[in-house]
């Protein structure tokens with residue numbers, strides 16, 4: 001009995017609070033959604049937004065009022081957040097994350113894969129939702145029947161808590177920076193910087209012990225603008241001075257489809273790559289990013305130490321490019337001699353890395369296996385070789401990186417020999 005009275009009083013209190021504190025529409029949103037999605041409302045309740053009246057309708061509008069008009073609920077994009085968080089928005093716009101959707105769409109492979117993996121967001125599009133979509137891109141997505149994924153701010157500050165602490169935790173980066181072609185999570189967390197962070201997190205290092213996490217090196221001082229010197233593709237302009245490295249780089253750029261394999265002239269694809277800021281186009285822009293990083297390392301290491309470490313990353317890239325170019329040339333030779341036929345969608349009779357494993361150009365009946373081994377050598381093993389140097393991980397640098405490139409080269413040689421023998425029969 002006592003408990004029931006208490007409950008009644010408590011409930012009246014809550015209701016009274018709602019009436020006084022919030023307008024009618026707001027009360028309705030929360031009251032109704034409390035019954036439908038109590039977990040979601042609890043998350044919002046625990047956010048700073050809930051304490052300062054950034055309520056449901058601030059972000060979703062007031063047009064939807066119940067189950068009969070669900071589609072009238074607006075799903076807010078980044079511009080809505082910018083009305084109160086201009087600084088973070090402006091920085092984000094200048095950074096590399098803002099190019100996620102553009103760069104994904106710049107790749108021919110994303111146009112031959114199932115929509116569920118792109119617009120639906122359970123594949124490429126799940127990670128490449130990072131970046132503000134243009135009106136045309138949104139229309140295309142909605143046109144295909146996909147309604148969500150309109151906001152990239154909630155990729156690090158997940159809804160509806162929208163927490164700063166969460167975004168400062170390296171685990172906020174894990175979902176996307178992991179796995180096949182960019183295992184920064186695995187490399188960092190199993191190397192000294194990361195293991196130290198976890199040891200500290202479990203209380204086994206002093207409070208003041210230093211342990212750099214992703215954000216310390218890539219989003220220092222609260223900035224939302226991110227970019228690295230080499231980037232993902234690990235190519236840049238101008239070309240290297242060393243003649244062998246230059247030749248190897250040209251071979252790689254042909255396989256990326258940005259140089260015409262027959263003439264060596266730039267193709268239209270180069271413009272798309274430039275538009276997505278995928279490569280640093282000058283020595284100065286590359287060096288500016290590198291020097292920022294050295295400054296960050298120097299908070300904890302001697303500058304000389306840091307420079308030597310990063311320079312090693314550059315020089316292993318040169319050696320990896322030698323292996324890579326040799327492999328590309330073997331496969332390119334098979335195209336030249338008509339042993340592999342040019343897929344209809346390819347621009348040239350030459351390997352095309354930007355179709356990923358779709359080495360038939362989208363035609364599943366025409367997959368070329370040797371091209372898949374070659375692609376794996378580039379996008380999985382070459383990436384690991386240099387990314388592991390930058391993330392100070394010995395095992396990834398050797399066994400999962402360099403050594404696997406050597407194995408791929410062996411396999412490509414063997415396959416090419418067999419293919420040639422079969423062809424001449």
Ligand code: HEC
Pocket residue numbers: 025026028029030032033036056057060061062063064065066067070071073074147
């Ligand atoms: C009378 C109940 C009711 C009220 C009042 C109500 N909603 Fe809803 N809302 C729903 C239902 C039901 C759904 C669909 C939920 C589902 O699919 O599980 C929904 C869905 C939503 C969605 C998701 C839309 C989507 O496409 O998935 C948002 C956002 C939303 N409501 C916000 C609000 C806001 C903001 C208000 C107040 C202005 C509000 N709701 C008021 C019942 C209500």
Ligand code: HEC
Pocket residue numbers: 029030033037040041044049054055056057058059060075076147148149150151154159160162
């Ligand atoms: C600070 C802005 C903000 C506030 C406040 C907010 N939302 Fe949302 N909400 C979002 C964003 C961003 C999304 C994701 C949109 C997308 O994916 O396109 C979202 C998605 C949703 C969805 C659909 C996705 C899902 O997980 O089911 C529902 C339902 C929803 N909100 C309900 C609510 C309700 C109810 C409230 C109030 C208790 C609320 N929201 C408050 C920003 C907000």
Ligand code: HEC
Pocket residue numbers: 048049052054058059076080081082083084085151153154157162163164165
């Ligand atoms: C109407 C204004 C308004 C809108 C719209 C808004 N916010 Fe906020 N938000 C605030 C204010 C004010 C604070 C500061 C609260 C404080 O520090 O006490 C805040 C705090 C935050 C924080 C820091 C929370 C913390 O843990 O310290 C994050 C992250 C955030 N907002 C993200 C977003 C995102 C993402 C969106 C869009 C989906 C958004 N906000 C929309 C007003 C807004």
Ligand code: HEC
Pocket residue numbers: 099103104105107109110113123124125126127128175176177178179181182231232233276277278279356
């Ligand atoms: C697990 C999340 C994830 C998936 C799935 C994914 N990507 Fe990525 N992608 C990333 C991340 C993270 C980066 C940046 C990695 C880096 O710089 O090392 C990236 C980089 C890229 C880049 C290079 C961008 C640049 O400017 O250098 C392109 C292009 C790209 N991805 C396209 C795709 C396409 C196309 C697909 C699907 C066929 C795909 N990605 C699948 C997370 C993902």
Ligand code: HEC
Pocket residue numbers: 170173177182184185188189193212213214215216217218228229230231232289290293310386387390391
């Ligand atoms: C101690 C500093 C440091 C930490 C911690 C760190 N990185 Fe890096 N990261 C680097 C350096 C150095 C580079 C290479 C910069 C260059 O190109 O000169 C790099 C490069 C990258 C790149 C571009 C591709 C590549 O791997 O070369 C991505 C993406 C990235 N880091 C993400 C992450 C993520 C995610 C985490 C956390 C799981 C992380 N980093 C932790 C220093 C760090």
Ligand code: HEC
Pocket residue numbers: 078081082085088089092097152153154155156157164167168215219221222223224
């Ligand atoms: C890649 C992850 C990431 C994304 C995406 C991201 N943020 Fe953040 N955000 C962070 C980190 C990390 C911090 C903590 C910065 C610090 O204080 O060091 C932060 C802090 C904030 C804060 C709190 C600032 C303060 O000092 O109180 C706001 C507000 C915020 N972000 C808004 C946004 C908005 C708006 C967007 C989308 C345009 C966005 N964030 C996208 C990682 C991210």
Ligand code: HEC
Pocket residue numbers: 096097098099100101103104126127128129130155156167170172173174175176177214215218219226227228229230231232276
């Ligand atoms: C939702 C997925 C997602 C999350 C979460 C995410 N990223 Fe990214 N990140 C990407 C994608 C996609 C790219 C490549 C953007 C492009 O295509 O241009 C990228 C690029 C980067 C780059 C630039 C690499 C280059 O090309 O120079 C850095 C650095 C980076 N992310 C760091 C972080 C850090 C640190 C966090 C966590 C605080 C984080 N990211 C969280 C998806 C994500």
Ligand code: HEC
Pocket residue numbers: 192193196210211212216217293294296297298299300301306309310392
């Ligand atoms: C916030 C401080 C901090 C920053 C920033 C930092 N480090 Fe470290 N680093 C450490 C600590 C602490 C260790 C562990 C010391 C040890 O191994 O005895 C370490 C270890 C290392 C090691 C040795 C790992 C091993 O296997 O023995 C290398 C190499 C290294 N860091 C390079 C870098 C580079 C390069 C940067 C910048 C991109 C950087 N660090 C940024 C704190 C930092």
